[in-house]
Amino acid sequence: GAVVSQHPSWVICKSGTSVKIECRSLDFQATTMFWYRQFPKQSLMLMATSNEGSKATYEQGVEKDKFLINHASLTLSTLTVTSAHPEDSSFYICSELDRADTEAFFGQGTRLTVV
Amino acid sequence: AQTVTQSQPEMSVQEAETVTLSCTYDTSENNYYLFWYKQPPSRQMILVIRQEAYKQQNATENRFSVNFQKAAKSFSLKISDSQLGDTAMYFCAFRTTSGTYKYIFGTGTRLKVLA
Numbered sequence: 001g002a003v004v005s006q007h008p009s010w011v012i013c014k015s016g017t018s019v020k021i022e023c024r025s026l027d028f029q030a031t032t033m034f035w036y037r038q039f040p041k042q043s044l045m046l047m048a049t050s051n052e053g054s055k056a057t058y059e060q061g062v063e064k065d066k067f068l069i070n071h072a073s074l075t076l077s078t079l080t081v082t083s084a085h086p087e088d089s090s091f092y093i094c095s096e097l098d099r100a101d102t103e104a105f106f107g108q109g110t111r112l113t114v115v
Numbered sequence: 116a117q118t119v120t121q122s123q124p125e126m127s128v129q130e131a132e133t134v135t136l137s138c139t140y141d142t143s144e145n146n147y148y149l150f151w152y153k154q155p156p157s158r159q160m161i162l163v164i165r166q167e168a169y170k171q172q173n174a175t176e177n178r179f180s181v182n183f184q185k186a187a188k189s190f191s192l193k194i195s196d197s198q199l200g201d202t203a204m205y206f207c208a209f210r211t212t213s214g215t216y217k218y219i220f221g222t223g224t225r226l227k228v229l230a
Contacts, residue, residue, distance in 0.1 A: 032216065043206060043220045044160075057215070091158060097216055102148065104210075104218060106160035 003027040006094050006107025013084055013114055021079045021110045023094035029074030030096035034104070035067075038091040050077045084114040117142040119209050121221035128197045129229050135182075136192040136224045138207030144168075148210045149183065149190045150218075155203040163205070166190065197228045 005024045013019045023033055031052045036044040048058045048069050056069035066088075068080040081088055094107040118141045128134035140149070151163040166174045166183050173181050178195045194201055207221040 034218070038158075041225075043222045044218075046217060049215055049217065093158075093160065095160070095218075103150075103162060103165065109158045 003098075003105040004094065004096055004107040006110055008110060009108055010111040011113070013112070015085055015114055016083055018080055018082045019084060019112060021081075021092055021094075021112075023077045023079070023096075023107050025075045025096050027105075028098075030077075031074060032097055033071060033077040034095045035069060035077075035079050036093045036095070038093060038109075040091075044093060047079075052077075081112065084112070086114045088112065089114045117144070117209050117211070117219050119207055119219050119221040121207055121224050123224045124222070125225045125227070127227045127229055128194075130197055130199060132197055133193060133195045134197055134226065136194075136205055136207075136226065138190045138192070138221055140188050140190065140207070140209050142188070142209065142211075144211055146212045148212065149181075150208040150210070151179070151181070151190075151192045152206045152208060152220075153201075153203045154206065154223075155200075160206075164192065194226075199228050199230060202226060202228045 007022045033050040035047045037047050038044050046059050047062045048056045050056045050069045050071040052071045052074050058064045071077040091109050091111050093109045095104045120139045147168045149166045153161045153163050164174050164176045164179050173183050180193045182191045204223045204225050206223045209219045
Protein backbone atom coordinates (compact mmCIF):
# COMPACT_ATOMS: atom_id res chain seq x y z
CA GLY A 1 0.00 0.00 0.00
CA ALA A 2 0.94 3.65 -0.27
CA VAL A 3 3.52 4.88 2.19
CA VAL A 4 2.90 8.55 1.49
CA SER A 5 -0.53 10.08 0.97
CA GLN A 6 -0.74 13.44 -0.73
CA HIS A 7 -3.93 15.46 -0.84
CA PRO A 8 -5.58 16.90 -2.84
CA SER A 9 -4.71 15.20 -6.11
CA TRP A 10 -5.84 18.25 -8.03
CA VAL A 11 -7.03 21.73 -7.16
CA ILE A 12 -8.18 24.80 -9.03
CA CYS A 13 -7.99 28.15 -7.31
CA LYS A 14 -8.42 31.80 -8.20
CA SER A 15 -5.50 34.19 -8.51
CA GLY A 16 -4.66 35.79 -5.22
CA THR A 17 -5.94 32.99 -3.05
CA SER A 18 -3.90 30.47 -1.09
CA VAL A 19 -3.99 26.72 -1.36
CA LYS A 20 -2.65 24.09 1.02
CA ILE A 21 -1.27 20.71 -0.03
CA GLU A 22 -0.89 17.97 2.57
CA CYS A 23 1.57 15.12 2.64
CA ARG A 24 1.03 12.37 5.19
CA SER A 25 3.37 9.57 6.13
CA LEU A 26 1.26 6.44 6.55
CA ASP A 27 3.85 3.81 7.35
CA PHE A 28 6.24 5.44 9.78
CA GLN A 29 7.26 8.75 11.24
CA ALA A 30 9.16 10.77 8.71
CA THR A 31 11.57 13.32 10.10
CA THR A 32 12.43 14.59 6.64
CA MET A 33 10.18 15.28 3.68
CA PHE A 34 11.00 16.82 0.35
CA TRP A 35 8.80 19.01 -1.84
CA TYR A 36 9.24 19.03 -5.59
CA ARG A 37 7.74 20.94 -8.46
CA GLN A 38 7.40 19.39 -11.89
CA PHE A 39 6.58 21.35 -15.04
CA PRO A 40 5.01 19.51 -17.99
CA LYS A 41 7.40 17.04 -19.59
CA GLN A 42 10.22 18.12 -17.30
CA SER A 43 12.09 16.69 -14.38
CA LEU A 44 11.44 17.11 -10.69
CA MET A 45 12.84 20.28 -9.23
CA LEU A 46 13.51 20.22 -5.50
CA MET A 47 11.86 23.18 -3.82
CA ALA A 48 12.63 22.57 -0.17
CA THR A 49 13.51 20.06 2.49
CA SER A 50 11.07 19.89 5.36
CA ASN A 51 12.35 18.86 8.77
CA GLU A 52 10.00 18.04 11.62
CA GLY A 53 10.00 20.71 14.30
CA SER A 54 12.31 23.11 12.49
CA LYS A 55 12.26 25.55 9.62
CA ALA A 56 12.33 24.19 6.12
CA THR A 57 15.44 24.55 4.00
CA TYR A 58 14.64 26.14 0.64
CA GLU A 59 16.55 25.70 -2.57
CA GLN A 60 18.04 28.69 -4.27
CA GLY A 61 15.48 30.68 -6.19
CA VAL A 62 12.46 29.36 -4.30
CA GLU A 63 10.51 32.07 -2.48
CA LYS A 64 10.01 30.92 1.10
CA ASP A 65 7.31 33.52 1.74
CA LYS A 66 5.33 32.28 -1.22
CA PHE A 67 5.73 28.57 -0.63
CA LEU A 68 5.16 28.06 3.08
CA ILE A 69 6.17 24.70 4.44
CA ASN A 70 5.10 23.39 7.81
CA HIS A 71 6.22 20.10 9.32
CA ALA A 72 4.71 20.26 12.77
CA SER A 73 4.37 16.52 13.30
CA LEU A 74 6.28 13.44 12.23
CA THR A 75 3.45 12.32 9.99
CA LEU A 76 2.34 15.52 8.31
CA SER A 77 4.03 18.13 6.17
CA THR A 78 2.12 20.86 4.36
CA LEU A 79 2.96 23.17 1.48
CA THR A 80 0.91 26.34 1.20
CA VAL A 81 1.07 28.33 -2.00
CA THR A 82 0.22 31.87 -0.94
CA SER A 83 -1.29 34.54 -3.19
CA ALA A 84 -1.27 32.11 -6.06
CA HIS A 85 -0.72 33.30 -9.63
CA PRO A 86 -1.20 31.46 -12.92
CA GLU A 87 2.55 30.90 -13.17
CA ASP A 88 2.34 28.83 -9.98
CA SER A 89 0.27 26.30 -11.88
CA SER A 90 2.26 23.09 -11.81
CA PHE A 91 2.47 19.56 -10.46
CA TYR A 92 3.72 19.38 -6.87
CA ILE A 93 5.09 16.18 -5.35
CA CYS A 94 6.20 15.32 -1.83
CA SER A 95 8.47 12.49 -0.80
CA GLU A 96 9.93 11.01 2.34
CA LEU A 97 12.87 8.78 3.08
CA ASP A 98 12.41 5.29 4.46
CA ARG A 99 13.62 4.35 7.94
CA ALA A 100 17.07 3.46 6.70
CA ASP A 101 17.30 6.67 4.67
CA THR A 102 18.04 4.60 1.59
CA GLU A 103 14.90 4.99 -0.49
CA ALA A 104 12.45 7.79 -1.19
CA PHE A 105 8.71 7.22 -1.33
CA PHE A 106 6.62 9.68 -3.26
CA GLY A 107 3.14 11.03 -2.84
CA GLN A 108 0.67 10.84 -5.70
CA GLY A 109 1.25 14.46 -6.57
CA THR A 110 -1.04 17.49 -6.72
CA ARG A 111 -1.94 19.26 -9.93
CA LEU A 112 -2.48 22.93 -9.14
CA THR A 113 -4.22 25.18 -11.64
CA VAL A 114 -4.50 28.88 -10.86
CA VAL A 115 -7.09 30.75 -12.89
CA ALA B 116 28.02 19.89 -7.38
CA GLN B 117 26.48 16.68 -8.56
CA THR B 118 24.75 16.45 -11.93
CA VAL B 119 22.76 13.75 -13.67
CA THR B 120 22.43 13.61 -17.45
CA GLN B 121 20.01 11.60 -19.53
CA SER B 122 20.82 12.15 -23.19
CA GLN B 123 17.80 10.35 -24.68
CA PRO B 124 14.65 12.47 -24.41
CA GLU B 125 12.50 9.84 -26.10
CA MET B 126 12.80 6.20 -27.02
CA SER B 127 10.54 3.50 -28.34
CA VAL B 128 10.75 -0.28 -28.33
CA GLN B 129 8.66 -3.09 -29.66
CA GLU B 130 6.83 -5.22 -27.16
CA ALA B 131 8.95 -8.17 -25.95
CA GLU B 132 12.16 -6.52 -27.13
CA THR B 133 14.99 -5.14 -25.00
CA VAL B 134 15.82 -1.47 -24.56
CA THR B 135 18.60 0.36 -22.73
CA LEU B 136 18.24 3.82 -21.24
CA SER B 137 21.41 5.83 -20.63
CA CYS B 138 22.40 7.90 -17.64
CA THR B 139 25.65 9.58 -16.70
CA TYR B 140 26.43 11.54 -13.59
CA ASP B 141 29.15 13.63 -12.09
CA THR B 142 30.26 13.64 -8.49
CA SER B 143 33.37 13.81 -6.35
CA GLU B 144 31.83 11.52 -3.76
CA ASN B 145 33.05 7.96 -3.43
CA ASN B 146 29.93 6.48 -1.92
CA TYR B 147 26.42 7.25 -3.06
CA TYR B 148 23.17 5.75 -4.33
CA LEU B 149 21.83 5.67 -7.85
CA PHE B 150 18.21 5.05 -8.75
CA TRP B 151 15.91 4.61 -11.67
CA TYR B 152 12.37 5.83 -11.14
CA LYS B 153 9.41 5.28 -13.40
CA GLN B 154 6.65 7.86 -13.79
CA PRO B 155 3.67 6.45 -15.70
CA PRO B 156 0.83 8.64 -16.99
CA SER B 157 -0.66 8.63 -13.48
CA ARG B 158 2.49 10.59 -12.50
CA GLN B 159 3.08 8.46 -9.41
CA MET B 160 6.83 8.03 -9.01
CA ILE B 161 7.75 4.36 -8.68
CA LEU B 162 11.16 2.99 -7.79
CA VAL B 163 12.43 0.62 -10.47
CA ILE B 164 15.87 -0.24 -9.20
CA ARG B 165 18.58 0.97 -6.82
CA GLN B 166 22.36 0.63 -6.83
CA GLU B 167 24.80 1.35 -4.03
CA ALA B 168 28.06 2.71 -5.40
CA TYR B 169 30.21 0.55 -3.15
CA LYS B 170 28.69 -2.60 -4.63
CA GLN B 171 30.41 -3.78 -7.79
CA GLN B 172 27.66 -6.19 -8.69
CA ASN B 173 25.00 -4.73 -10.94
CA ALA B 174 21.53 -4.58 -9.44
CA THR B 175 18.75 -6.66 -10.97
CA GLU B 176 15.00 -6.64 -10.41
CA ASN B 177 13.15 -9.15 -12.58
CA ARG B 178 13.17 -7.71 -16.12
CA PHE B 179 15.12 -4.64 -15.06
CA SER B 180 18.89 -4.55 -14.69
CA VAL B 181 21.56 -1.91 -14.63
CA ASN B 182 25.04 -1.56 -16.03
CA PHE B 183 26.91 0.40 -13.40
CA GLN B 184 30.32 1.66 -14.48
CA LYS B 185 31.66 3.63 -11.54
CA ALA B 186 34.87 4.82 -13.17
CA ALA B 187 32.97 6.05 -16.19
CA LYS B 188 30.16 7.42 -13.98
CA SER B 189 27.60 5.64 -16.08
CA PHE B 190 24.39 3.98 -14.91
CA SER B 191 22.25 2.56 -17.70
CA LEU B 192 18.95 0.71 -17.31
CA LYS B 193 18.13 -2.34 -19.38
CA ILE B 194 14.53 -3.43 -19.72
CA SER B 195 14.12 -6.94 -21.07
CA ASP B 196 10.94 -8.40 -22.56
CA SER B 197 9.37 -4.93 -22.71
CA GLN B 198 5.69 -4.75 -21.85
CA LEU B 199 3.06 -2.16 -22.72
CA GLY B 200 2.88 -1.26 -19.04
CA ASP B 201 6.51 -0.16 -19.18
CA THR B 202 5.45 2.90 -21.17
CA ALA B 203 6.39 5.80 -18.91
CA MET B 204 8.86 8.53 -18.18
CA TYR B 205 12.07 7.16 -16.63
CA PHE B 206 14.23 9.28 -14.37
CA CYS B 207 17.75 8.52 -13.28
CA ALA B 208 18.57 9.90 -9.83
CA PHE B 209 21.62 10.38 -7.63
CA ARG B 210 21.83 10.69 -3.86
CA THR B 211 24.72 10.95 -1.45
CA THR B 212 24.93 8.74 1.62
CA SER B 213 25.30 11.62 4.03
CA GLY B 214 24.18 15.16 4.55
CA THR B 215 20.75 16.24 3.43
CA TYR B 216 19.96 13.12 1.38
CA LYS B 217 18.72 15.28 -1.46
CA TYR B 218 17.91 13.53 -4.70
CA ILE B 219 19.19 14.92 -7.97
CA PHE B 220 17.14 13.86 -10.96
CA GLY B 221 18.03 13.69 -14.61
CA THR B 222 15.78 15.26 -17.23
CA GLY B 223 14.10 11.96 -17.99
CA THR B 224 13.61 9.62 -20.93
CA ARG B 225 10.13 9.08 -22.30
CA LEU B 226 9.79 5.41 -23.23
CA LYS B 227 7.02 4.12 -25.41
CA VAL B 228 6.47 0.41 -25.83
CA LEU B 229 4.82 -0.41 -29.14
CA ALA B 230 2.39 -3.26 -29.62
